[in-house]
Amino acid sequence: MTVATEQRCASALNEGLIDLFEQRDDVYLLGEDILDPYGGAFKITKGLSTRWPERVLTTPVSEPALFGVAAGMALRGYRPILEIMFGDFIALGFDQIVNGIAKFHDMFDGNVRVPLVVRAPMGGGRGYGPTHSQSLEKLLLGVPGITVVAANECQDLAALLREAVADDDPVFLIENKLMYGRPNRRPVEGRIGELECRETDSRYPALLFSGNGFADATATIVTYGGMLPVALDAAVALILEDEIFTEVVALGQLLPLDLEPVLESLARTGAVVTLEEGTLTAGVGAEIAARVQGEAWDDLKAPVRRVAAADSAIPAAGALEASMLPGVQDVVDAVRSIRRPRG
Amino acid sequence: MEWLAGDREPVRKGQPVCLIETSKSAIEIESPGDGTLCHLARAGEDVDLGSRIAVVATTDAELTEVDGLRESAAAKPTPGEQGKATRKAIELAEEHGIDLATITKAGFITAEDVEALVAGQQAGTDAGRLPGPAVLGGVSVERVSLPESLTLDETAGALDPKFLTSLRTDPDAFRALPASERCDLYRRHGAQIGEDVQLGERTLIVSPRIVLGDGVEIGDDGTVQCDEVFCAGALTNFRARLRLRCRRAFIGAGGYFGEDVHIGGGGAGDPQALLVIGDLAFVGAEAFINPCRPIVVGREVFVTMRSVLVTHNVGHSLLEGFENRFAPIVLEDRCQVGIGVVVYAGCRIGADSIVGSNSYVVSDIPPGKLAIGVPARVAGSSVRTLSPARRLELAEGMMAELHELLVLRGHDVDAIADRPSEGIAVTFDGRTSHVLFRERLDGAFAPPESDGETIVLTFELEGDPPDGCGVLELVSRRFHGPGGVVLDSVREFCRKRGIRFEPGPWRYRGGLI
Numbered sequence: 001m002t003v004a005t006e007q008r009c010a011s012a013l014n015e016g017l018i019d020l021f022e023q024r025d026d027v028y029l030l031g032e033d034i035l036d037p038y039g040g041a042f043k044i045t046k047g048l049s050t051r052w053p054e055r056v057l058t059t060p061v062s063e064p065a066l067f068g069v070a071a072g073m074a075l076r077g078y079r080p081i082l083e084i085m086f087g088d089f090i091a092l093g094f095d096q097i098v099n100g101i102a103k104f105h106d107m108f109d110g111n112v113r114v115p116l117v118v119r120a121p122m123g124g125g126r127g128y129g130p131t132h133s134q135s136l137e138k139l140l141l142g143v144p145g146i147t148v149v150a151a152n153e154c155q156d157l158a159a160l161l162r163e164a165v166a167d168d169d170p171v172f173l174i175e176n177k178l179m180y181g182r183p184n185r186r187p188v189e190g191r192i193g194e195l196e197c198r199e200t201d202s203r204y205p206a207l208l209f210s211g212n213g214f215a216d217a218t219a220t221i222v223t224y225g226g227m228l229p230v231a232l233d234a235a236v237a238l239i240l241e242d243e244i245f246t247e248v249v250a251l252g253q254l255l256p257l258d259l260e261p262v263l264e265s266l267a268r269t270g271a272v273v274t275l276e277e278g279t280l281t282a283g284v285g286a287e288i289a290a291r292v293q294g295e296a297w298d299d300l301k302a303p304v305r306r307v308a309a310a311d312s313a314i315p316a317a318g319a320l321e322a323s324m325l326p327g328v329q330d331v332v333d334a335v336r337s338i339r340r341p342r343g
Numbered sequence: 344m345e346w347l348a349g350d351r352e353p354v355r356k357g358q359p360v361c362l363i364e365t366s367k368s369a370i371e372i373e374s375p376g377d378g379t380l381c382h383l384a385r386a387g388e389d390v391d392l393g394s395r396i397a398v399v400a401t402t403d404a405e406l407t408e409v410d411g412l413r414e415s416a417a418a419k420p421t422p423g424e425q426g427k428a429t430r431k432a433i434e435l436a437e438e439h440g441i442d443l444a445t446i447t448k449a450g451f452i453t454a455e456d457v458e459a460l461v462a463g464q465q466a467g468t469d470a471g472r473l474p475g476p477a478v479l480g481g482v483s484v485e486r487v488s489l490p491e492s493l494t495l496d497e498t499a500g501a502l503d504p505k506f507l508t509s510l511r512t513d514p515d516a517f518r519a520l521p522a523s524e525r526c527d528l529y530r531r532h533g534a535q536i537g538e539d540v541q542l543g544e545r546t547l548i549v550s551p552r553i554v555l556g557d558g559v560e561i562g563d564d565g566t567v568q569c570d571e572v573f574c575a576g577a578l579t580n581f582r583a584r585l586r587l588r589c590r591r592a593f594i595g596a597g598g599y600f601g602e603d604v605h606i607g608g609g610g611a612g613d614p615q616a617l618l619v620i621g622d623l624a625f626v627g628a629e630a631f632i633n634p635c636r637p638i639v640v641g642r643e644v645f646v647t648m649r650s651v652l653v654t655h656n657v658g659h660s661l662l663e664g665f666e667n668r669f670a671p672i673v674l675e676d677r678c679q680v681g682i683g684v685v686v687y688a689g690c691r692i693g694a695d696s697i698v699g700s701n702s703y704v705v706s707d708i709p710p711g712k713l714a715i716g717v718p719a720r721v722a723g724s725s726v727r728t729l730s731p732a733r734r735l736e737l738a739e740g741m742m743a744e745l746h747e748l749l750v751l752r753g754h755d756v757d758a759i760a761d762r763p764s765e766g767i768a769v770t771f772d773g774r775t776s777h778v779l780f781r782e783r784l785d786g787a788f789a790p791p792e793s794d795g796e797t798i799v800l801t802f803e804l805e806g807d808p809p810d811g812c813g814v815l816e817l818v819s820r821r822f823h824g825p826g827g828v829v830l831d832s833v834r835e836f837c838r839k840r841g842i843r844f845e846p847g848p849w850r851y852r853g854g855l856i
Binding site: 008043181191194195196211212213216239240241242243 | 364369428
């Protein structure tokens with residue numbers, strides 16, 4: 001028996017999968033090492049193969065084959081969920097994604113759909129080195145025809161899985177390795193800790209956080225996925241140390257980019273700081289900066305600032321890794337350095 | 344980590360009791376022996392390497408020992424439960440000896456929360472001097488200086504009921520009387536009316552109680568109807584074609600109302616209708632004030648032209664989900680409401696704040712802020728802390744401006760030193776007066792030879808003002824006589840730059856500018 005406590009994200013995702021398997025018989029799970037007793041590298045699939053051995057398929061270590069088989073199943077009307085053991089390995093399936101999965105609907109004149117869900121844990125902080133720690137979701141943002149969703153620790157993770165499976169088009173659900181072990185902190189009476197939290201009513205909701213009841217603030221920190229706790233820690237530190245209030249927007253849907261909550265918040269703050277774990281150049285922050293200045297120039301009182309990983313490979317050594325990936329202090333510094341040349 | 348066996352559950356040697364997750368793997372920990380499992384860590388908690396997470400107790404003594412361990416762990420604050428107050432709030436609380444635990448609110452405790460508590464405590468100690476919430480219907484008067492008339496006893500200025508009835512039944516007969524006679528009639532029937540009060544040609548005041556200070560002026564066609572009381576402090580000036588209707592109106596001393604100000608509206612006879620305006624307030628032309636709930640305006644507040652203060656909305660049915668709001672408005676001391684601003688029911692504008700022209704105020708504006716927009720949002724701070732150098736520069740600029748103004752007015756003016764900011768000499772009615780500026784004024788000051796007045800503007804006066812000189816202290820805003828036409832002119836020049844001197848109120852009767 002387990003003791004009742006705040007549920008961890010890994011367990012919330014696991015329960016979400018179990019619910020889906022109970023509710024739908026067209027859902028299949030494919031991936032490497034996902035069978036019990038191992039239950040996947042991060043235990044998200046634990047228990048599923050025991051209950052549904054015919055629908056949980058462990059596969060050889062070949063992502064091109066894995067993507068190809070899953071795409072074929074989706075084309076034939078199944079709802080396959082693909083677990084990519086480490087998000088880095090998505091690179092191996094890129095031809096299937098770019099020249100197949102993303103395009104079948106258009107290439108076959110709208111006659112087919114690809115209701116495929118790809119789950120991929122990204123992110124570092126665990127010392128896994130250059131090829132097991134990256135945040136490669138920005139590569140997917142250049143592929144029209146797919147939906148990219150980022151899970152974070154404050155979302156209803158089971159609902160996210162349910163919506164992704166119900167989606168008739170391919171969805172890439174970006175998970176985060178550090179998130180798995182953290183508590184799934186859902187808002188209680190509109191609050192998470194001292195922060196007020198609002199959730200948008202879109203299919204893949206964004207979360208907005210404020211420390212002063214969504215009154216005027218200094219900046220909007222836009223982030224997603226595993227960087228949310230970093231953004232929230234920075235927002236709290238800025239309040240406690242300097243009484244600088246910011247809003248944090250945790251995006252749910254990265255592609256097509258759900259900019260609306262950012263624009264809503266920007267109207268109250270006048271400045272944007274983007275925060276992502278991937279490398280800086282041509283990242284999510286670059287896209288947000290371009291879109292915000294095009295769509296809300298009047299609201300923008302200061303240049304957009306980007307906080308991201310350095311443009312380099314990720315070291316395995318803990319101290320080196322920490323210095324390369326963005327942290328709380330980087331966000332705090334970025335907010336403190338905001339000057340408002342446009343009043 | 345995750346528990347596989349519950350707290351206080353019997354376990355056997357070799358039984359898996361918990362699951363510890365490290366990078367990429369999860370390890371089951373087995374019980375080292377038979378006994379009762381006692382948790383020392385919570386599921387999902389990150390635990391330090393080498394720390395104790397559970398005890399398998401075999402005796403009652405061991406169980407008791409575990410309880411002790413848990414209590415000492417509980418006494419340590421967990422990270423989530425501390426650090427709710429900001430650094431500024433903690434420092435301010437220490438400074439004022441406030442226990443932060445007495446502030447209960449969701450979210451963060453900021454310096455503003457502590458300041459509010461401090462202000463509340465100070466207001467509490469000043470309570471004896473305040474008129475109390477009974478008059479004001481529970482409206483908070485924090486940072487609002489109220490007019491003296493609020494402390495008058497409740498029979499002051501009560502009119503003879505028969506006379507009041509005649510005013511109500513035949514106002515035109517009363518209006519037909521000469522202005523001076525009307526003043527006398529009010530006095531004879533119980534109203535308290537000071538000297539030099541001037542009621543314009545068609546002015547009519549109908550109220551059971553009338554208290555007017557010295558030198559109150561009500562312009563032509565003014566009409567005042569207050570169902571309970573109308574008080575106006577000395578030297579208050581209501582310009583032509585005022586319409587004022589309210590249940591109770593207390594206006595401070597030295598107030599100025601521009602032309603065609605309209606106070607009243609449909610709800611002016613409401614039992615809760617109340618207008619309180621502090622000393623030295625300014626209400627600009629064509630302003631509309633609708634006091635069917637209390638409107639409380641502090642000292643030196645500017646409500647500029649065409650502003651609208653509304654205490655209720657035009658409601659559709661409350662029972663169909665429409666908002667149907669009736670609520671007071673408070674404008675704290677020295678705030679400024681720009682041209683054409685609308686302040687909505689229930690809003691409070693903080694002391695020293697400025698609301699930009701044409702803004703629409705739908706929520707409270709904190710003290711010391713600049714707010715603007717539709718709806719009005721805080722855009723910055725309204726007050727700046729000036730460096731001594733900058734303050735000096737501004738004062739010298741004022742002297743240069745005064746010089747230029749007197750020249751433009753056709754007076755004979757000379758700078759009396761190389762630096763024109765040091766002072767000027769102006770000839771008026773054949774006599775030469777001096778207007779000087781000194782950063783500090785002390786016993787070393789020697790007034791210039793003069794057959795006219797000597798006036799000194801200064802930041803700081805040390806000791807008594809020099810004999811025979813008029814002194815204007817620009818920082819503490821104190822005024823020292825003796826008065827004269829030139830001194831009055833300089834005082835008026837300062838007043839137009841927002842520097843109003845005590846003692847007051849005071850009215851400029853004309854002079855050099």
